[in-house]
Amino acid sequence: MDFQRKNKTAIDGAKRSIGMKWITLLARLLIGSLFVYASIYKIFDPSSFAASIRNYGLIPPIYSNLIALTLPWLELGSGVFLILGIQTRAASLLTSSMMLIFLGAIIYAYALGLDIDCGCFSSSAESSGRIAPFHIFRDGFLALVSIWTLIFDRGELSIAPGVK
């Protein structure tokens, strides 16, 4: 009877562990995919992204071009690394940090009532994404998902296993 109880506990533990692995994998793929998607327009149109950065008024405008040139590539790289499962903890540390910064910027802009484009996934010329509470909730959720990946991903179910 003790053996059966211990065996059931071990089986339940293994199922929870497999469930956690799949949830963490989904979280990793979600964040990775979104970062890759978000980086595309910014890489092809850094001028528009730089204008979106300036609209927030958080950094000196003179540096907006340099950030617009480099940040999207970091987003792309982090996203690809998460999808492929390469250096997942380091990549998720970066995505979590970026999401927290983006979230802070959006909250700041919304609190000030800035009538600006989010600049999250497309340029102001194409987007109707004026900052709204939806963006705050969305980015808050994505930040939590990214932090989940940072905490719980162990590089399992990766295309490149053993690379942590």
Next chain:
Amino acid sequence: MNSLSSLVFRAGAIVLVFFLIGVGSNLIPARHIHWLYVPPTEITILNHKIPLVSSKEAIKWLDDPLVVFIDTRDDKDYLKGHVRGAVSLSPEDKEQKFPGIEPLMPQGSKLILYCYGPDCDMAEHIASFLIDFGYSDIMIMKDGYPGWEQNGFPTQK
């Protein structure tokens, strides 16, 4: 090196690699933009060069009788507050309003247009409209009413 330091180091290495890739991508001539942003000092509308000035530059013309400030924002925002002495002329009803304000801005007046800020093109729209009516001495206050208000310059409702 403990695991946290190792994690931060690896993240830093990823940042450095993709920073360099981003920098390298700007070396492609077809994609090149200026490394550091330099705000434009003028734009061209209908072959007219329109200087872009800041509110700190525009303030010096506030009490000049030959200068007219034109608020190109929506009426409801004009009524909430505008540059002292500014007249309202927004794109949506410019044809109806213009005859009423034309006596206030004789030909040869210096016109300073403004709207919601650097990302707003309503002032350019009105500039184009006014150029068609023969006005040529036009400027756009690029930081718009928010910039004017932030500097604490005179306003009225």
